[in-house]
Amino acid sequence: MKKSHFWGAIVTSIAVSLGLTGWTSTAVHADDSKEIIFWNPFTGPDGTSMQSLVNQYNKTNPKYRVKNVSLTESDMYSKIPTIVNSKKGIPDLQIVHVERIKDYVNNGLLDSYNSYLKDFSGINKDNYVPEAWINGAYQGKRYGVPLDIHTSFMYYNKKLVKKYAPHALDDNIVTFDEIKAAGKKSQKDDVAGMGLTWWKPLFLSLYGQMNGELTKNGKDPDLNNKTSHRVINFYKDMHDKKITTQDGDDPMQLFLTGQQIFLPEGIWMNNQIKESDVDYGVTNAPQLSADPQKIVNWSSSHQFVLLKQPKRDKAKTEGTLAFINWVRTHSLKWAESGQNPASLAITKDPKYLKMQQSFLLTNKVEQDSMTIFNYRYNGYLADYLDRYAYDAVFNKTSVSQYLNKMQNTVQDEVDAQMTN
Known part of the structure; x- marks a missing residue:
C-alpha cells in the first residue's frame, strides 16, 4: 500500500x-x-x-x-x-x-x-x-x-505473543526491550513486531517516559532538544532493524490478519477490532521501564x-x-x-x-499513568506531528532537520498569535 x-x-x-x-x-x-x-x-x-x-x-x-x-x-x-x-x-x-x-x-x-x-x-x-x-x-x-x-494503549495478538513473547504480559507492562526481542524472532516469519500507528501519541508517550518537557516558560515551545532527538532516534533504530512496520505498510490490516504482534492504538479503535477474527488482548502502551510507577499512557x-x-x-x-x-x-x-x-x-x-478498557480506571496505578500533555499551544505541535509524522523515522529527512523545523514552525505560530 x-x-x-x-x-x-x-x-x-x-x-x-x-x-x-x-x-x-x-x-x-x-x-x-x-x-x-x-x-x-x-x-x-x-x-x-x-x-x-x-x-x-x-x-x-x-x-x-x-x-x-x-x-x-x-x-x-x-x-x-x-x-x-x-x-x-x-x-x-x-x-x-x-x-x-x-x-x-x-x-x-x-x-x-x-x-x-x-x-x-x-x-x-x-x-x-x-x-x-x-x-x-x-x-x-x-x-x-x-x-x-481517551487513551492510546496497545492491542496484542494472543497467539503471536505466546509464540514470540510468552512472558511479556506477565505484569501487564510490555517494554520496548520485550518488543525488540519478539520482533527479532518474528521477522524471520515475516511477522512485524510492532505497528507504527498514530505518531503523536507514540512520540509524546515516549517523550513523557524520558521526562521531556514541551515548554520551559509555559509559552515558548522547547522541542528541538536532546530528549526529542532520543525519541526519534529510538523509533528510527527500531524501524531500521525492521522490528516495526515499514513505510507503506498498513499496521491495522497487518494486525487484523495475524501478521503483527503489537498494535499501539487508541481505546476508541476497539469496536472496530472486535469485528475481526483476531484473538487479541489489550495492555498499556509500550514502555521503557517495567516499573508500574513509571507508566505513561498518552491521553486526552x-x-x-x-x-x-x-x-x-x-x-x-x-x-x-x-x-x-x-x-x-x-x-x-x-x-x-x-x-x-x-x-x-x-x-x-x-x-x-x-469492557477491556476498564482496567485504566479501576486500577489507581493505571489511572495515574494516563497523561495529558497540556501545553497551551499543543494544537500547533499536534498539527506538525500529524503532518510530518514519520518523515525522520522513515529516513526522508534527518532528525536534526525534522526537529529544527518543528521548533521553528510551532514558535512562528505562537509568535503570530501573541502579536494578534
Whole structure:
C-alpha cells in the first residue's frame, strides 16, 4: 500500500472512531427558548452514542431539553472564535478537547463554571478521574468538566505473543526491550513486531517516559532538544532493524490478519477490532521501564465548556449543569462507544467492568499513568506531528532537520498569535 493510502486509512479510522467524519446536523444556534443548544464534534459512531444519551436525558422531562448539534471537528473549531466574537448564535454548551482550554481562556472565549458549581455538589474532583479533572481548571477557575479521558494503549495478538513473547504480559507492562526481542524472532516469519500507528501519541508517550518537557516558560515551545532527538532516534533504530512496520505498510490490516504482534492504538479503535477474527488482548502502551510507577499512557479528554456569552442566562446555565451532572451518572452508553468516561461512577457498573478498557480506571496505578500533555499551544505541535509524522523515522529527512523545523514552525505560530 502506498504511503498516501496508508495515512489515509489511519486518519479515516481515527476519524470514524473519534467522530470526525460522517453525518452532521444542521448548525443550530442558541436562543431564549427552553432548549439547550449543545455543540460537539461527534459525527461518527460516537455521535450516535451521544444522541442516544441526549434522548435518554430528554425523556426525564427536564426543565431545559437538550438539542444535540454535531459538527465536523474542523468546522466546529473554526466556528467557535467567530461566533464568540460576533456575540451571536453562541451555543449554550460546547465540547472541546482539553488541550484547547488554556488558549481559549487567554483569548477570551470561555466563561467559568465557578459561580454555578455550589448548586451541583456532584460535580467535584472526587467524582472524576484526577487527570481529566485537573486539566479542566486554569488560573484557579473551572472552565471544563470532563466527559471522558481517551487513551492510546496497545492491542496484542494472543497467539503471536505466546509464540514470540510468552512472558511479556506477565505484569501487564510490555517494554520496548520485550518488543525488540519478539520482533527479532518474528521477522524471520515475516511477522512485524510492532505497528507504527498514530505518531503523536507514540512520540509524546515516549517523550513523557524520558521526562521531556514541551515548554520551559509555559509559552515558548522547547522541542528541538536532546530528549526529542532520543525519541526519534529510538523509533528510527527500531524501524531500521525492521522490528516495526515499514513505510507503506498498513499496521491495522497487518494486525487484523495475524501478521503483527503489537498494535499501539487508541481505546476508541476497539469496536472496530472486535469485528475481526483476531484473538487479541489489550495492555498499556509500550514502555521503557517495567516499573508500574513509571507508566505513561498518552491521553486526552473531551470537556464540557461554556463559550463566553455577552449576557449569560443563569437559569439556562443551571440547566446545562443539570445535564452535565446527569451524564456523570449515566455514562455507560459513552463507554460502549469505545471511550472511558471521566466520571468514576462508571467503575461501579458491572457492564462497564467487563469492557477491556476498564482496567485504566479501576486500577489507581493505571489511572495515574494516563497523561495529558497540556501545553497551551499543543494544537500547533499536534498539527506538525500529524503532518510530518514519520518523515525522520522513515529516513526522508534527518532528525536534526525534522526537529529544527518543528521548533521553528510551532514558535512562528505562537509568535503570530501573541502579536494578534
